[in-house]
Amino acid sequence: MLASRSWLSRPLHERSTRLFLGVLLASLAVVTLLNLALPAGHTLHVSTYTVTLLGKYLCYALLAVAVDLVWGYLGILSLGHGAFFALGGYAMGMYLMRQIGDRGVYGHPVLPDFMVFLDWQSLPWYWHGFDMAWFAFLMVLLAPGLLALVFGFLAFRSRVTGVYLSIITQALTFALMLAFFRNEMGFGGNNGLTDFKELLGVDLTDDATRLGLFLATGVALALGYLLCRAIVASKLGRVCVATRDAEARTRFLGYRVERFQLFVFVVSAMLAGVAGALYVPQVGIINPGEFSPIFSIEIVLWVALGGRGTLYGAVIGALLVNYAKTVFTGVMPDAWLFALGGLFVLVTVLLPRGIAGLLAYRRPRRAAPDPSTTPREASA
Amino acid sequence: MRMIRSLVQGLLCLVVVALAAPAAVAAPDDDGQALLEALDTRSYADKGQAIEALVASGDERTRRWLEALLDGKLQRHEDTGRFVVVLENRGRQWPVIDALTFAAAGEMSRRELDRIGINNALRGRLQSTLAVLDLRVDDVRARREAARELLGNVEAAMLAPLQALVADEADDEVKRLLEQAIAIHRLAQGDAAAVEGLAGSLNPEARAALSAAARSDDAALAEAASGALAGIEQKQKLNRGVETLYFGLSLGSVLVLAAIGLAITFGVMGVINMAHGELMMLGAYTTWGMQQLLPGQPGLALILSIPAGFLVAALAGVAIERSVIQFLKGRPLETLLATFGVSLILQQLVRTLISPLNRSVVSPEWMSGSLMINEGLSLTLNRLFVLGFALLVFAGLMLVMRRTRLGLEVRAVTQNRAMARSMGIRATRVDILTFALGAGVAGLAGVALSQLTNVGPNLGQNYIIDSFMVVVFGGVGNLWGTLVAGLSLGVINQVLEPWAGAVLAKILVLVFIILFIQKRPRGLFPQKGRAAEG
Amino acid sequence: MNFLTSLADRDRVFDFLVPVDSPVDVRHGPILYLEDVTVSFDGFRAIDRLNLTIDDGELRCIIGPNGAGKTTMMDIITGKTRPDTGRVWFGSRHDLLTMNEPQIASLGIGRKFQKPTTFEALSVFENLELAMAADKRILPTLTARTSGEIRERIEEVLTTIGLVELRHRPAGILSHGQKQWLEIGMLLMQRPRLLLVDEPVAGMTEQEMERTAELLTGLAGKQSVVVVEHDMGFVRSIARTVTVLHQGSVLAEGSMNQVSMDPRVVEVYLGAEADEEVA
Known part of the structure; x- marks a missing residue:
């Protein structure tokens, strides 16, 4: 047990991790303070609306960290992480739906509104248990984890990597999107799950709840970051980097590469699921749109912009792009897609190491290796 | 004002009469009048006979009369007993033409006119009678159309003229359709021999007649009809397959x-x-x-x-x-x-x-x-x-x-x-x-x-996603692979669609490909050797 | 009937007789034994009824013109390519054809690739650490700590390959020769019984080549080493026994002198040139 504690606590001794956690926790504290201590009219007051918006960004940041873990360190470009995010979100959404109870529009004691509307007589089997918080929260981890396990097992076993894997992950999320759009699936079809009332007995519209969710997301991000950092800094992390750069070589060293890939992929999917679960109560809805391939590929852009293979870069990228999106879609909605498209091109062509790469460039070169110096994907 | 109007009408009448003159039959037309008068009876049975008489007469105007009768536009003036065809039955005053000469006959008040009514049975009969008439035109397409119209609408009275028509018919398609129409009629009468004529027909009327016969009490007939139905089913399956x-x-x-x-x-x-x-x-x-x-x-x-x-x-x-x-x-x-x-x-x-x-x-x-390609497939x-x-x-x-x-x-x-x-x-x-x-x-x-x-x-x-799937499925760098993969994915999709629905079919295809690359990670036609190891 | 013939097959070792994770049994001499191995790609026979025996502790050089099947042979031994027919035994206990790459690697067969493939983003030290024989399952790897004993072992190998000073530099910045040595060092970390070395001196300077020759001859005796090499001078400097491959099978075998006198070898190696001169 001593050994396992040591691998988990290892990142706490790293300067960069301490810096990251310090900035994150300080920001959480400042936002909380500005929200609670200052009156609503004050220039520095952070409104609850903004707090929720920031909470949403933090969910995206956690999602980006999950993607960076597989892309930056394992070299697997997943274009389907939105699916894991959405599955976590749906698990949470199902719990929140069951919490509505008989307060829905149709007032049915058990069935959610959309099932009453579709004239369903009883709850489908896979909706059972979601009235219990512990079960739902377990599902937040298990649903994306299982999908990643099955999918990853099939993909890695037959050594599907590189571009092929990217395309297949994209197809995966696309297929799930189509499936969730169907009313017969029992997940609310087009409209998804919404009209949530309360979480763990507290009112979701309450200002305090919203602040609490924001803080919970911040803590989740911190823990998720720590976990990823711990994995990356362990020998297993080095095996991952070795796999990324020379998969066949790693195999000849006696590592079951596909198992390492699978392990990290599943961890990443579960993190994405947690991000999705925290996202849903804050935005108040989950629908099949989260499965859309374009969302998944956008996540990758956040990571690329921030600088992959650094973890903190993913967080920076997610916050920046989503802030820009909020601003742009407010001011000139038409220009957003141009900006997004341009960003994709500029980042890949001019900033292959992202913002983190720029930061590292200013500092004197360290002796220790930077994982993103030689990005050599397995070419297809 | 009124004078001008009547003058114009009068002139118009003259023009129309002049134009219609060659078509019109000799002025004192007792034959036509008699034929039409037979129609003006309360009994629908008598009306039916009158229609048959009309057809039998071979009068060239029969077609227009029957059409007008079918549309409810053949009417009789209460006072004069003159038969007219109403051109437009809107408003109070209806423009009419004379039913015998087809010359314009000015306007008549709708109160003065009596409609020669028909019931549904007569309407069906009229339609098929008209179809028989249409079978005499020169245009092959019109004849085919008319023959198709007859399927399931043949009356006992039409059998004789139809059979004569079949014998004279030059076009094979018309002939085939007519024979089928006759067979459907015979089958409805319980003629087991007619089954043979309908075997393999994809026409819904023929199928309806066969399935009706298959339910009949006559065991031999029912069996023959069921056999033919099975044959048709087979053919339809093939059609659906081709489609x-x-x-x-x-x-x-x-x-x-x-x-x-x-x-x-x-x-x-x-x-x-x-x-x-x-x-x-x-x-x-x-x-x-x-x-x-x-x-x-x-x-x-x-x-x-x-x-x-x-x-x-x-x-x-x-x-x-x-x-x-x-x-x-x-x-x-x-x-x-x-x-x-x-x-x-x-x-x-x-x-x-x-x-x-x-x-x-x-x-x-x-x-x-x-x-x-055939009746069930285009x-x-x-x-x-x-x-x-x-x-x-x-x-x-x-x-x-x-x-x-x-x-x-x-x-x-x-x-x-x-x-x-x-x-x-x-x-x-x-x-x-x-x-x-x-x-x-x-x-x-x-x-x-x-x-x-x-x-x-x-x-x-x-x-885009579908095309990527094709490339992955077919194998990179091989055009044949792309062709085979593209066509087969298209077919797989369509085969799955009827029983899985469009969305589910798409999902199944995606799952199929994911499983497929388990077996062959480099597609149907992979590149081999060292170059492919990359 | 099949059962009877299989009973009569005296080379066969029944599965239940093979102890799990047994050490390599070399009491009968050879550590590696290839018999009648054939493999073809799209109808082209890359290896054609190849027979080869490597003794324990031997340093063997394998030469042959391009396309003779040297790399394919390595691929078969390490499990990367499955032969169409034939048998490949490691010691007298392990049928390599029933194993996958990691299993074969963990038996103690190490391979150095033609093109040096080190993990460029990782430091020299980390490269060696990954290569070390250890529990390579997921959780042990995740919780692994670099103990003093491990450090010593790594330092020892660092000294052998002469990269002590560079231990914390990323492998990506090493020179070509240094990468080759690092790769040999990585093989040593696995404590292999059999080392397969593919063209170790391609692109090396004279001095680097000498250093490499020292390294390899130093290894022989403790380990069996199979070197595939084009450079005749280098082969002459290290070889005791040389095997010549041609068109996927063994053309000649013996000391360097014997082999270079063999007229068939001369023809294979010089024939093409002679023809060209005539033409």
């Missing part, structure tokens, strides 16, 4: 068109071009633009769009290659992201410059319509054209790859880039040309697609 195959091949040909350009760029450059769908969109919009330039000549516009669409997309491809892809050599995943960015920009560009709404492209006349021409077009494009690409210097260089670069370079092949030039070729083919795909769906900014997006 599914056709739709599948059609969908597959679209997939092949969409994927083949992708396969080239992916195979040669290892580049995943996410903007490929948008290049297709450009091709489709070129077709639309060409039609705007040449209004009223959709055919010419379409033909000109083929080279134009190729050029537009190819130029766009060169622009993408020069501005983005050349800087991302050897980084396939980055290329994927960058070209995705390009696709977003292109889509938004079209939305801003043209419209976010769909544009419809007119199909030229020679592409609309369908090819009738194939739409536009799909057939697209299928042919896809095969042509494929053959063309094969020729380019096998027979030209460019093809040789492309294959060399595909197999071993470094080696090809060292042999003096300018890989950069090959890259540009290959990408242009791949993009141009996407443009062609767009031109073809514009004939099947609406042209809109999302056109490309809808096909």
